[in-house]
Amino acid sequence: MFFNSLAFAIFLPIVFFLYWFVFNKTKSTQNALLIIASYYFYSCWDWRFLFLLVFSTFLDYYTGIQIEKGKSENSKKFWFWLSIIVNLGFLGIFKYYNFFAASFSDLLNSAGIKASPILLDVILPVGISFYTFHGLSYVIDIYLKRIKAEYNFVDYSLFVSYFPLLVAGPIERATHLLPQVKVKREFDFEKAKEGIYQIVWGLVKKVVIADTCATYANAIFDNYTSMNSFSLIMGAVYFAFQIYGDFSGYSDIALGVSKLFGLDLLRNFNYPYFSRDIAEFWRRWHISLSSWFRDYLYIPLGGSKGGLGMKIRNTFIIFVVSGFWHGANWTYIAWGFINALYFLPLLLSNSNRNNMDAIQLKFNIESVKVFLSILSTFLLTCVAWVFFRAKTISDAVSYLKRIMTDGEFKFQYLDNERYSYELLFMIGVFVLIEWNSRNKIEPISGKRSMIKLALVIASIIAFGTFSDYKEFIYFQF
Template sequence: MLFNSIDFAIFLPIVFLLYWFVTQRNLKSQNLLIIIASYLFYGWWDYRFLALIIFSSLLDYSIGLGLSKYEEKRKRKALLLLSLFVNLGFLGFFKYYNFFLENFIDAFSLFGNKISIQGLNIILPVGISFYTFQTLSYTIDVYKKKLEPTKDIISFLAFVSFFPQLVAGPIERASNLLPQFYKKRKFVYSHAVDGMRQILWGLFKKVVIADNCATFANQIFDNYSDNSASTLFFGAMFFTFQIYGDFSGYSDIAIGTSRLFGFNLMRNFAFPYFSRDIAEFWRRWHISLSTWFRDYLYIPLGGSKGGLVKKVTNVFIIFIVSGFWHGANWTFIIWGALNALYFIPIMLMKKNRVNTNNVAEGRLFPTFVEFRQIVFTFLLTMIAWVFFRAPSVADAFLYLKGIFNNSIFTVPDKFNNWLITLCFIFVLVFIEWLQREKEHTLELQNTNIPSYLRRSFYLIIFFTIFWFGGSQQDFIYFQF
């Protein structure tokens, strides 16, 4: 079920009314309703996927109980390894089986040995990377005794399957979201209204920005050998805004929807394209995944402690694993490695924690240096996104080669077709720049702007979504 679909537009109000008017007096009934609604939401794509998420949930719930019974380190470690083996085993099979098989066959063919092994026609369960990491964080935290294991199976099942963030995040920690299922929720009108504002902006980013950019990006990437350098440049830029509008739009809708039900999810995007260096970009992009890898992989490996070789190795590991998490293709691995190469010089110069505040904080305009840094970081990111979008590493290199020639200074042939979408990109950047110090873009209630102007602005966005929305596209991160 897509957030930007008629199905969800019918589903959400029904669940909302049942939640607040039928089950409000009983916490367990509310949590049970969330489970039923979440399984319906998830099973809408393919009911067979439900068996996997239910099994994974019951496994980690049971392992959590097991960890509460044992103090012996060997037994506790065995339970943790069981959780890691099963969860990552499922993820590896569904997502990476054919990738490893194909590369195994290719490796043998280099030595003149031909192997004929038939791949499997595997359907990737939607959101498996997200809920797998969510349940793993629970068992790891319980194992480390940072979190008390829950005995409330209803709350745990609701935590794992919570439909707003189930299929594309944010990847919630049990320490943040699970306790919210234990407490009675009260409907707070101001929180619900603020949630609706965030949903509205998320839909704008998805439907108006991402879906329109997708049309042009697909046309250009699919025919890159026939296009001028300037056209290829715009194609890369369209994808850069497509993936931002698509993924951060999903996060906005997820966080806003959660607020309608009395839940607070972690922030997942903090205006990343206003970053002044790559380190800042990764503190602002897909925050829930970046911090997950930091806490459960980078720090256990030693982080930035130790010698030069260890520091560099740890950075490469975390970025390459992050790339591999996104998909079973060498393009994602190269994308991760490229970001590591961007990051390492900053780390070695000990400048990776320089830009921790908002750019041009308290000022309307950035300084020339800040503007130059933002543009440079944006261009580096855009180059990396070419590898993320291209079907193969060879295509990515040919695409980039096509950009760097004299035709970069020509006007693209189809420029007139892009004008409306480019105007909306400008509107997006302009409004988000003005709101960059806020939690989300439409956080306008505590401003000097009169209420009638704010409401008029919301109506303009609402009708813009209907009039200028692109053809419906799946959310990019559903494939991860």
């Protein structure tokens, strides 16, 4: 069930009505309804993997209690590592087994040793990377005595399986969401209105920007050997806006839907393409994942407390692991490694936390420098996105090489549903709206909100892509 589908447009009002008018008596009935709705939502993808979600939920619920009740350190460690190993084991089998098996086989074949790997004919359970990380952070926090174990199974189940964040995040923390699900929610009209605004803006990002850009990005990347330099540059730019509109659009819809039920989720995007350097970009992009790796990998490895060598090592580890988290392909690892290289000069110069203030532009030389830094950061990000989007590292290198060697800069005709000029205009308007709203959660709220809402809905109807419901990119992760 997609957020941008007719099925979800029917599902959401039904759950909303039942939640506030039928199951609104107690916190327990509210949570029970949301769990039933979440399990139904997940089963619409593939009901066969519902058992995996339930098992993961029970595993971390039970091990969390055993860790807290453990009378010895060895007992606590046993239950802690049981949860870690089983969770990562499921993730490894479903997501990474075929990658490692095929890579090892290729290595043997390159050494002259014939090998035929045994591959698993399984599909990747949707959302497994997200709900696994929910459970892992919960168990780790209990083991480190940051939080107490949750003894109410219904409350904990809702924390793990809450449908707005279930299949593509944001990656929630027990410290943030569990306290909210443990109290009865009262309807807040202003919060619900904010939620509607955020849902609508998320739909603009998805069906107007991301899905339209996808049409062109796919055509260019799939036929890059026949494209000129200008088209290849535009292909990288189109994909940059596709993945931003797609993923941040999903996050906006998830946060907006959750506000309808009186629950706040962690913010996942903060206008990342207005970043002045790569460090700022990663503070603004997929915030819940970046902060997860910071808190549960970077800091335990020593963070920035050690010498320069340790800082460099830890930085490359979290970026490469972040790339690998996205998918079982060398292209994602390369993407993470490239971002680590981008980050390295900032780390060496101790300037990775320079741009912590709000962005301001005025008519002076300093503003020109800020604009150029934003533009250069975006262009570097687009280069890295080529590796993220390409099927192989060789394709990515050839794509970039052709940009440098073809030398032809003119529009090429693409047999798509819209002209490139119209799409460029749409992107330009989108960027201007986001720039003017960069200090807000979304652009619709504020003065003349109803007029803006009407205009945004009209743009969705006029320019949205509805011929088929395109899957959100991060569903595959």
